[in-house]
Amino acid sequence: MKILPLIALFAASSSALAQAPAAPRPVDLTARYQRIADRIASIDAQATRVDDYNQLRNLQQMYGYYYDEALWDHVADLFADDATLEVEPHGVYAGKASIRRYFLGLTGGRQGLVQGQLNNQLQLSPVITLSADGQRAQARWRAFMQDGVFNQGANWGAGVYENEYVKQGGVWKIAKLHLYVRFYAPYESGWTRTTAALNDRFGKSTARPDRPTAERHPTWPTRYIMPMHYAQGPDSYRVAPPNSVSAPAPAANAPRTATQLEAQVRALELKLKRLKAVDSLENLESAYGYYADMSMQDATSVLFTEDATLEILGRGVFIGSDRIYEYMRRLGAPTDGRLFTHMQLQPVITVAADGNSANIRARLFEMFGMNGQQAQWAEGVYENRFVLDHGVWKYQGLNGYQTFYSDYDKGWGKHSVPLMNYFPGYPPDMPHSIEYEPYPAVFVAPFHYRNPVSGR
Amino acid sequence: MRRTNLALALVGCALASVPIQASDPVVTDSRLITEERRVQILEAKLASMQRQIELIEDHKAIERLQQQWAHYVSEGMAREAASLFSSSPTASIEYAQQGVYLGRPRIEAFLAASGARTAPGELRETPAMQAVISVAPDGKTAKARWRSLVMGGVHGQDGHWEEGPYENEYVKEAGSWRISRLHWYTTMRGSYDQGWHRKSFPAAGPLAELPPDRPPSEKYQSFPQFHLPPFHFLNPVSGQPVAWDYPPAGSAP
Numbered sequence: 281m282k283i284l285p286l287i288a289l290f291a292a293s294s295s296a297l298a299q300a301p302a303a304p305r306p307v308d309l310t311a312r313y314q315r316i317a318d319r320i321a322s323i324d325a326q327a328t329r330v331d332d333y334n335q336l337r338n339l340q341q342m343y344g345y346y347y348d349e350a351l352w353d354h355v356a357d358l359f360a361d362d363a364t365l366e367v368e369p370h371g372v373y374a375g376k377a378s379i380r381r382y383f384l385g386l387t388g389g390r391q392g393l394v395q396g397q398l399n400n401q402l403q404l405s406p407v408i409t410l411s412a413d414g415q416r417a418q419a420r421w422r423a424f425m426q427d428g429v430f431n432q433g434a435n436w437g438a439g440v441y442e443n444e445y446v447k448q449g450g451v452w453k454i455a456k457l458h459l460y461v462r463f464y465a466p467y468e469s470g471w472t473r474t475t476a477a478l479n480d481r482f483g484k485s486t487a488r489p490d491r492p493t494a495e496r497h498p499t500w501p502t503r504y505i506m507p508m509h510y511a512q513g514p515d516s517y518r519v520a521p522p523n524s525v526s527a528p529a530p531a532a533n534a535p536r537t538a539t540q541l542e543a544q545v546r547a548l549e550l551k552l553k554r555l556k557a558v559d560s561l562e563n564l565e566s567a568y569g570y571y572a573d574m575s576m577q578d579a580t581s582v583l584f585t586e587d588a589t590l591e592i593l594g595r596g597v598f599i600g601s602d603r604i605y606e607y608m609r610r611l612g613a614p615t616d617g618r619l620f621t622h623m624q625l626q627p628v629i630t631v632a633a634d635g636n637s638a639n640i641r642a643r644l645f646e647m648f649g650m651n652g653q654q655a656q657w658a659e660g661v662y663e664n665r666f667v668l669d670h671g672v673w674k675y676q677g678l679n680g681y682q683t684f685y686s687d688y689d690k691g692w693g694k695h696s697v698p699l700m701n702y703f704p705g706y707p708p709d710m711p712h713s714i715e716y717e718p719y720p721a722v723f724v725a726p727f728h729y730r731n732p733v734s735g736r
Numbered sequence: 737m738r739r740t741n742l743a744l745a746l747v748g749c750a751l752a753s754v755p756i757q758a759s760d761p762v763v764t765d766s767r768l769i770t771e772e773r774r775v776q777i778l779e780a781k782l783a784s785m786q787r788q789i790e791l792i793e794d795h796k797a798i799e800r801l802q803q804q805w806a807h808y809v810s811e812g813m814a815r816e817a818a819s820l821f822s823s824s825p826t827a828s829i830e831y832a833q834q835g836v837y838l839g840r841p842r843i844e845a846f847l848a849a850s851g852a853r854t855a856p857g858e859l860r861e862t863p864a865m866q867a868v869i870s871v872a873p874d875g876k877t878a879k880a881r882w883r884s885l886v887m888g889g890v891h892g893q894d895g896h897w898e899e900g901p902y903e904n905e906y907v908k909e910a911g912s913w914r915i916s917r918l919h920w921y922t923t924m925r926g927s928y929d930q931g932w933h934r935k936s937f938p939a940a941g942p943l944a945e946l947p948p949d950r951p952p953s954e955k956y957q958s959f960p961q962f963h964l965p966p967f968h969f970l971n972p973v974s975g976q977p978v979a980w981d982y983p984p985a986g987s988a989p
Contacts (some may be wrong), residue, residue: 307772316775319782326789333796404863405806420807422863438861438887440807462861470928471859471887472895501857501891505811510804538774539764545781552788559795559869564972566866570881570901571978574964579971579978613980617960619924619932621899623883624866645885647899647924647932651960655933672973688931 313536320544327551329410334558334629335452336408336417336445339732341626343454344403344423345641345661349724350393356380357734360446360453367459369480369496371489378490385485396430396720398684398692400659402643403626409510416455417445418509425464425482426659426692430720434693436471437464437482440506453733459483463500467691474500553635560673561629561638561666568675569624577608584675585667592680593660594699596708603709610703619649624662630729638666638673639728644680655688661725681725682718696720787875794871797913798878798906805915806864806884809847812854818844822907822914832900832922832939833955835948842949849946857891864902870969878906878913879968884920895928896937900958901965924959936960 339358346354356379359365365373365382373382384390393399402424410417425437444456464482465474479499497504564583571579581604584590590598590607598607614620623645631638646658665677682699686692696719702708716723730736763769801820808817818840821827825839829846837846847853852860866883882902889895905917922939926932939958942948956963971978 309771309775312775312779316778316782319786323782323785323789326793330789330792330796404865405803407800407803407807422806422810422861424861424863436887463859470889470895472889472891472893472928474891500859503812503854505813508807538771538778541778542774545778545785548785549781552785552792555792556788559792560972563868563870563969566868566881567969567972569866569883570868570967574980576978576980578981579974582971582974609981614962614964616962618962619959621883621923623885647885647897649924649926649931649933649959651933651936653933655931674973688933 352383365457367483372491374490381487382485385487393722400426428693434467434691438462460506554631557631569622572622581605589677593682597710599709617651621647636668658685659683684719809852814847814852822916830919836950838949861887898925921965922958
């Protein structure tokens with residue numbers, strides 16, 4: 281019975297429509313359809329360039345994570361078939377097969393690390409420049425090396441990459457990898473006592489190069505600036521300088537109804553949502569690190585969903601933001617005389633197709649110190665899960681895997697603590713999900729992504 | 737009544753004639769919403785999306801700008817690093833406790849004398865990492881926090897580690913982003929040979945040979961003293977300023 285008045289109302293309005301004295305004069309919308317179609321094409325072209333930028337950043341950072349573990353097939357997969365690799369001063373390797381041999385020749389022909397090996401190479405500070413047609417790119421990166429063999433030696437290193445990339449079949453690949461090593465110094469004496477001979481130890485493969493390095497550049501302490509691919513100055517707006525970007529062609533076969541255009545706009549809205557997610561997620565991951573530095577347990581735990589899980593080192597799984605709050609409280613309050621930094625680096629960010637969930641692989645690099653007593657280096661890998669909760673990105677799961685915690689005085693060449701166990705007096709809700717031993721044992725933290733080129 | 741039923745039936749037919757997808761708008765019937773109104777809505781949406789994509793580009797442009805900075809300073813290129821700043825006379829740089837330098841010429845002079853100095857055998861390896869970038873909704877200004885870990889020293893002497901955050905500000909000038917204020921805090925500066933737990937150095941003070949235009953905007957001491965450089969951003973989930981539940985011991989935050 282209640283439905284009747286509604287029908288009557290509806291009927292009345294329908295009748296009004298049907299009884300309209302004269303049909304409204306049809307408006308010619310052709311020009312506006314065309315302008316809308318062009319606008320969609322233009323915003324889509326801008327969005328594609330930002331997406332390319334994000335993919336390129338991920339690609340080089342994935343290279344770093346595979347390199348860390350000497351997963352050479354994965355590393356070689358990232359290269360185009362006719363790519364080149366140059367590691368100064370050791371020579372140029374041309375073609376994918378040759379490049380694969382180079383990497384295998386770094387570890388005696390083996391895939392993967394063996395007990396006692398550490399092979400970290402941090403990929404930092406990207407300056408990425410897309411070509412006008414969006415099919416090629418160049419990027420400059422800075423690399424930190426942190427490697428060695430347990431009980432034999434450890435090294436710090438730094439270098440600069442000037443790389444080129446190519447998009448083939450919609451997939452970005454490395455076209456040219458060129459590493460200039462600035463220094464590579466034994467841990468004990470440090471970089472200020474390095475020599476050219478010490479620096480040249482880095483990246484020497486048993487595989488013979490296809491040709492020698494084009495030019496031999498001196499390493500530090502001689503000053504040499506590897507040439508930069510980008511114009512000097514701040515013309516960095518719009519990922520690539522805007523004047524180099526060709527305007528998209530007018531949309532061919534422009535749709536001729538609002539329904540068709542609405543569908544295109546919805547697809548574009550999703551594309552923008554996923555791009556915004558990348559930026560929000562990077563901010564969130566960074567903020568976590570800054571708050572954890574300062575033992576701000578309230579600020580940290582509020583970043584998690586109510587049912588989130590947190591699993592760090594070998595401390596077990598803690599479920600829910602209240603338990604996470606208590607976990608963070610056990611890290612201790614900041615005080616004078618205490619240094620505790622949670623550097624969050626090299627985030628590989630993957631947003632789900634629907635834009636509602638995401639994963640990040642990131643690197644933890646930690647400095648710890650108690651003045652007058654002790655200092656420590658630590659490094660590890662995060663694999664974190666995120667969910668969009670009422671428009672706000674939150675941690676749904678944080679997994680921090682321990683690679684090493686080493687005493688400053690000894691370095692990782694001589695010291696690495698075993699997997700950190702449960703907090704005394706604060707047992708977890710569940711035991712940790714993966715049994716593993718940190719360095720000097722070999723453990724590869726699971727990857728949330730497949731190889732972006734080969735899909736393996 | 738017969739007429740009403742007919743009208744209802746017509747509405748039903750109109751809705752059924754276009755296959756409805758989950759993502760389609762609720763109202764597509766041409767007698768309830770005109771084609772022109774739908775076009776107006778699309779135009780308004782696209783104007784909003786144009787602003788959104790520009791804000792996303794702004795975020796990337798600031799990342800790229802700051803990373804150019806990291807390369808220039810690591811390579812000791814004071815002039816190029818200074819060129820990343822706004823041409824406004826209020827553009828400023830401030831390192832540690834060295835004071836504030838105003839305007840590009842003074843910024844370049846400071847970088848050449850200290851921040852990006854390249855004395856023979858001097859090393860400064862300073863990547864920028866861990867960005868929290870906040871672009872203002874109007875896309876004209878932005879702020880960002882970054883972290884740098886510095887490998888430094890002079891060849892043949894003791895090296896040093898240095899770590900701390902940047903809290904920087906940016907402005908868009910004629911379509912290009914520039915740095916309007918760069919502020920790098922020293923959290924810790926310590927000896928390589930002995931470790932920061934045995935030998936740490938105070939945050940660098942004012943240059944005697946090139947006095948700053950203004951004193952430091954914030955007085956603090958680096959490790960072993962504890963200091964939290966303020967965050968420009970609110971907590972990304974709660975939207976609230978952050979604080980400690982239990983005040984830190986030692987020096988006042």
